[in-house]
Amino acid sequence: MEMKNNQLYMLVVFLLCLFLKNHFCVGLGADTMFANQSVSGDQTIVSAGGVFELGFFKPGNSSNYYIGIWYKNISERTVVWVANREKPVSDRFLSALRISHGNLVLFDESKITIWSTNVNSTDSSTVHAVLQDNGNLVLKNENHSPKILWESFDHPAHTWLPGSKLGYNNRTKSNQRLISWKNSEDPAPGLYSLELDTSGTNSYKILWNGSKSYWTSGAWNGKIFEMVPEMGFNLFFNFQYVTNANESYFVYYVKDNFTMSRFIMDVSGQIKQLSWLPKDSWNSFWSQPPQQCGVPNFCGAFGICNDKSLPFCNCLMGFEPKSQHFWDLKDYSGGCRRKTNVNCENESLLTNENDDRKQRFVELRNIIYKDPKLYVQLGSSAGCESMCLKNCSCTAYALNGSGCLIWIGDLLNLIELSQDETTGKTLYVRLAASEFGSSRNDEKNRGIYIGVFVGSAAGLAVFLVLVVILIWRPKNKTVGTGIEVEGSLVAFEYRYLQNATNNFSERLGGGGFGSVFKGTLQDSTVVAVKQLQSVNQGEKQFRTEISTIGTIQHVNLVRLRGFCSEGTRRLLVYDYMPNGSLDSHLFGEKNSNILSWKTRYQIALRMARGLFYLHEKCRDCIIHCDIKPENILLDAEFCPKVGDFGLAKLVGRDFSRVLTTMRGTRGYLAPEWISGVAITPKADVYSFGIMLFEFVSGRRNSEPSADGKVAFFPSWAASVTIDGGDVQSLLDPSLEGNADLEELTRVCRVACWCIQDDETRRPSMGQIVQILEGIIDVKVPPFPRSLRVFVDNQETLVFFGESSSSQS
Ligand SMILES: *[C@@H]1O[C@H](CO)[C@@H](O)[C@H](O)[C@H]1NC(C)=O
Ligand SMILES: *[C@@H]1O[C@H](CO)[C@@H](O)[C@H](O)[C@H]1NC(C)=O
Ligand SMILES: *[C@@H]1O[C@H](CO)[C@@H](O)[C@H](O)[C@H]1NC(C)=O
Ligand SMILES: *[C@@H]1O[C@H](CO)[C@@H](O)[C@H](O)[C@H]1NC(C)=O
Ligand SMILES: *[C@@H]1O[C@H](CO)[C@@H](O)[C@H](O)[C@H]1NC(C)=O
Ligand SMILES: *[C@@H]1O[C@H](CO)[C@@H](O)[C@H](O)[C@H]1NC(C)=O
Ligand SMILES: *[C@@H]1O[C@H](CO)[C@@H](O)[C@H](O)[C@H]1NC(C)=O
Ligand SMILES: *[C@@H]1O[C@H](CO)[C@@H](O)[C@H](O)[C@H]1NC(C)=O
Ligand SMILES: *[C@@H]1O[C@H](CO)[C@@H](O)[C@H](O)[C@H]1NC(C)=O
Ligand SMILES: *[C@@H]1O[C@H](CO)[C@@H](O)[C@H](O)[C@H]1NC(C)=O
Ligand SMILES: *[C@@H]1O[C@H](CO)[C@@H](O)[C@H](O)[C@H]1NC(C)=O
Numbered sequence: 001m002e003m004k005n006n007q008l009y010m011l012v013v014f015l016l017c018l019f020l021k022n023h024f025c026v027g028l029g030a031d032t033m034f035a036n037q038s039v040s041g042d043q044t045i046v047s048a049g050g051v052f053e054l055g056f057f058k059p060g061n062s063s064n065y066y067i068g069i070w071y072k073n074i075s076e077r078t079v080v081w082v083a084n085r086e087k088p089v090s091d092r093f094l095s096a097l098r099i100s101h102g103n104l105v106l107f108d109e110s111k112i113t114i115w116s117t118n119v120n121s122t123d124s125s126t127v128h129a130v131l132q133d134n135g136n137l138v139l140k141n142e143n144h145s146p147k148i149l150w151e152s153f154d155h156p157a158h159t160w161l162p163g164s165k166l167g168y169n170n171r172t173k174s175n176q177r178l179i180s181w182k183n184s185e186d187p188a189p190g191l192y193s194l195e196l197d198t199s200g201t202n203s204y205k206i207l208w209n210g211s212k213s214y215w216t217s218g219a220w221n222g223k224i225f226e227m228v229p230e231m232g233f234n235l236f237f238n239f240q241y242v243t244n245a246n247e248s249y250f251v252y253y254v255k256d257n258f259t260m261s262r263f264i265m266d267v268s269g270q271i272k273q274l275s276w277l278p279k280d281s282w283n284s285f286w287s288q289p290p291q292q293c294g295v296p297n298f299c300g301a302f303g304i305c306n307d308k309s310l311p312f313c314n315c316l317m318g319f320e321p322k323s324q325h326f327w328d329l330k331d332y333s334g335g336c337r338r339k340t341n342v343n344c345e346n347e348s349l350l351t352n353e354n355d356d357r358k359q360r361f362v363e364l365r366n367i368i369y370k371d372p373k374l375y376v377q378l379g380s381s382a383g384c385e386s387m388c389l390k391n392c393s394c395t396a397y398a399l400n401g402s403g404c405l406i407w408i409g410d411l412l413n414l415i416e417l418s419q420d421e422t423t424g425k426t427l428y429v430r431l432a433a434s435e436f437g438s439s440r441n442d443e444k445n446r447g448i449y450i451g452v453f454v455g456s457a458a459g460l461a462v463f464l465v466l467v468v469i470l471i472w473r474p475k476n477k478t479v480g481t482g483i484e485v486e487g488s489l490v491a492f493e494y495r496y497l498q499n500a501t502n503n504f505s506e507r508l509g510g511g512g513f514g515s516v517f518k519g520t521l522q523d524s525t526v527v528a529v530k531q532l533q534s535v536n537q538g539e540k541q542f543r544t545e546i547s548t549i550g551t552i553q554h555v556n557l558v559r560l561r562g563f564c565s566e567g568t569r570r571l572l573v574y575d576y577m578p579n580g581s582l583d584s585h586l587f588g589e590k591n592s593n594i595l596s597w598k599t600r601y602q603i604a605l606r607m608a609r610g611l612f613y614l615h616e617k618c619r620d621c622i623i624h625c626d627i628k629p630e631n632i633l634l635d636a637e638f639c640p641k642v643g644d645f646g647l648a649k650l651v652g653r654d655f656s657r658v659l660t661t662m663r664g665t666r667g668y669l670a671p672e673w674i675s676g677v678a679i680t681p682k683a684d685v686y687s688f689g690i691m692l693f694e695f696v697s698g699r700r701n702s703e704p705s706a707d708g709k710v711a712f713f714p715s716w717a718a719s720v721t722i723d724g725g726d727v728q729s730l731l732d733p734s735l736e737g738n739a740d741l742e743e744l745t746r747v748c749r750v751a752c753w754c755i756q757d758d759e760t761r762r763p764s765m766g767q768i769v770q771i772l773e774g775i776i777d778v779k780v781p782p783f784p785r786s787l788r789v790f791v792d793n794q795e796t797l798v799f800f801g802e803s804s805s806s807q808s
Helices: 002-020 231-234 323-330 382-390 453-471 494-500 539-551 582-585 597-617 655-662 680-695 713-722 739-754 765-772 783-794 802-807
Strands: 038-040 045-046 053-057 064-073 079-082 096-100 103-107 113-118 127-131 137-141 147-153 168-170 176-181 186-196 204-208 213-216 236-242 247-254 261-265 271-277 281-288 303-305 314-315 320-323 336-338 361-369 374-377 393-398 403-408 414-416 425-431 507-511 513-521 526-531 560-565 569-575 633-636 638-641 702-704 709-712
Touching: 038 053, 045 127, 053 127, 064 638, 096 127, 113 236, 168 186, 176 261, 186 261, 204 261, 303 526, 314 320, 320 323, 382 403, 382 425, 393 802, 403 783, 425 560, 453 582, 494 513, 494 526, 494 569, 539 560, 582 633, 582 680, 597 638, 680 713, 680 739, 680 765, 702 765, 713 739, 739 765
Parallel strands: 303 414
Antiparallel strands: 038 096, 045 053, 053 064, 064 079, 096 103, 103 113, 127 137, 137 147, 168 247, 176 186, 186 204, 204 213, 236 247, 261 271, 271 281, 303 314, 320 336, 361 414, 361 425, 374 403, 393 403, 393 425, 507 513, 513 526, 526 569, 560 569, 633 638, 702 709
């Protein structure tokens, strides 16, 4: 009966609304809910400008419903606030959000209050709730002072929106914190939270389970948080930190007012900033800690974390996820459990070395471990194993000098390093004897098959691989050149490249994507072999991507000859460039062969042609994303060839990597990298402009001065150029003034145009080619504002060299 009445009421309201088109109608786009209204079923409240919407939602495949606020106008349902995080309802038509006793209250199917704003309020019919265009839900009473009784911005969930304060209210003693969801299907408070440190340090921290801090923003110094230097380069957000006796908070705004941006405390344990790209996706362009494995206990007990592969977490050999469901939802915190329990009583009796069932340890190599329980000084390392065996609660041991480290109970925070990092240590984890099978009784198990080869299928797979290797080995002993694939690329075998590079002995250099080694092919061609790091793509996708890169051929681009893709190994084989990379010639020892002005000008022009080809002449436009002297290679005639193109796409647009290189020094990166907007070819134009100044000056764009501060040469160079100063004074002293003044002026002006903040003001690569060729003229450019910002912030910035940034 009541149902019927409700439906009748709703119908009447609906018809009334249609008829009157008034804005009091919940469910028809009204932004206000009055005391006589409710939100139930699929009804929603929509903010006045149509930006946000409030109503019941169901996260992922869960069957639970929650009251939440999400962006109305984007394709991907993105929830920014949840009312009943911990108490879902199952029937949204029988549940209702309404104003009751002056509060906003959520009633479940049985009309029981499961969530309320809980403010002292008179039961007044003038109380109403408004959803604002900034995402704030406000409970107001016009006849009351103050009018605002409650607002959702004071009670954030996991999202921090522009305009909302995140901090500590000293009068109500309430600390606003962002708390992650448990997983993508459960908005209940998870393990990670971000909050203001209330001990007066004026810094924010991320906590694990409300207590253990694993990241801090550093103190506010009036302009930026000290550990977040990239804030200093940001032109797209206004940040403000306020502290007084009443409250301390941090607030931010998006300058253009229409870019959708948000910070979230992610289920990954990282704080992330994202912006909505017009192409229908969230772009996560800032995250801390930058590496997933920097989040404590992320993979749970007996899990192992790897930053260079997906999924980040795996169970150790002999273990399986405690809950496969949560594991599939990327919630790894539950960790892993043994497939077979260690049976101490019986197994410790097995002392015979040849007994198959003797309890053993699996050896994990190149691991970072933490928090051993005990350190025991022993005479020999053999003692470690038996010591661990004797104590049933010992789960693992590691050798350490003449002693051993012992772990008791759960093993946490193990990190697996990749092949090219060799700083790891070895850990021995105890397994039940039966985990090792009974076929190998002669030698200790040496495998580090960490959860990748799980189950008995793994045994079969390994066997098959062995068979294949045994069968194929003799044939390919020395011949193995490889097979032709799409286009002109050669697929090499790993062993062949290993031979060709003399087991990767002659390192030519390294970059963001991996180390490069010199090699010689069978036909005596000298090549450069790049070992890619962190390629998260599958074999097929990798080959597709590579064959695209293989079709790109231009006299000013380094030619890709072939590749290798075996298991997790991904290598690229390029033409070898005898004169190495440009940086050594520009910034190296100045005594020997200085690049003449003529050569520099030619290099700049040809580089521009190579990039023009990449941007505009290929079938798919390729943005290089990493233009710098290290990636410009010189052949025997000093003809420049741009290297490393296409790789940014190959390894995914890894913004955290961009950020690590950006820390403290703007370098070659355009300001839009830090703003979260879409990256266009104009980002390469910016980097090219910075490089032009380096051609002129023969010095790096940023150099630490004696007091450790950064001097950003382009700022000075731009002001000299624009103010009509003496551009000769910018010239590399080792050129001794030998430069064509007209060319020099042209280069400086183009450079200034290239480094404009507004990318639409920057010329295209095609225009740059024409200017450098002298076909079109170049006017005096305006001064790029960001450089001024940089100059202003300069005194607050600490210099982080390449070496310190590449470690993290
Ligand atoms: C609900 O209350 C508001 C203001 O209190 C009033 O203007 C509106 O007409 C009422 N709506 C209904 C359907 O009673
Ligand atoms: C929801 O379930 C379907 C079918 O079971 C599955 O294909 C899909 O990936 C699931 N979605 C999420 C977000 O888990
Ligand atoms: C909603 O999206 C459409 C298409 O993306 C756009 O045209 C419209 O202006 C947007 N409306 C608002 C209020 O943002
Ligand atoms: C609400 O009112 C009660 C009774 O008047 C009072 O004891 C309580 O402190 C008030 N709470 C708040 C948060 O003001
Ligand atoms: C988090 O801390 C609470 C006590 O503060 C404890 O009961 C709970 O077990 C902890 N959670 C984990 C996953 O350790
Ligand atoms: C918070 O308020 C108390 C008085 O209620 C005052 O003594 C204290 O200094 C304030 N704290 C801050 C950080 O201003
Ligand atoms: C703190 O709050 C009191 C009471 O509302 C107010 O009078 C005072 O101006 C506030 N102080 C600051 C610094 O905002
Ligand atoms: C953005 O909004 C603020 C406040 O609503 C306003 O003061 C400012 O002028 C707006 N900025 C732009 C670029 O529209
Ligand atoms: C130890 O082994 C014996 C014989 O194999 C068996 O009967 C007994 O149950 C085992 N003890 C435990 C604790 O598993
Ligand atoms: C095993 O080691 C733990 C931790 O040192 C200790 O508390 C326990 O008594 C030991 N058990 C045996 C049987 O030695
Ligand atoms: C062994 O471990 C102890 C305690 O963790 C540590 O202080 C010591 O430096 C380690 N020794 C070696 C040789 O690693």
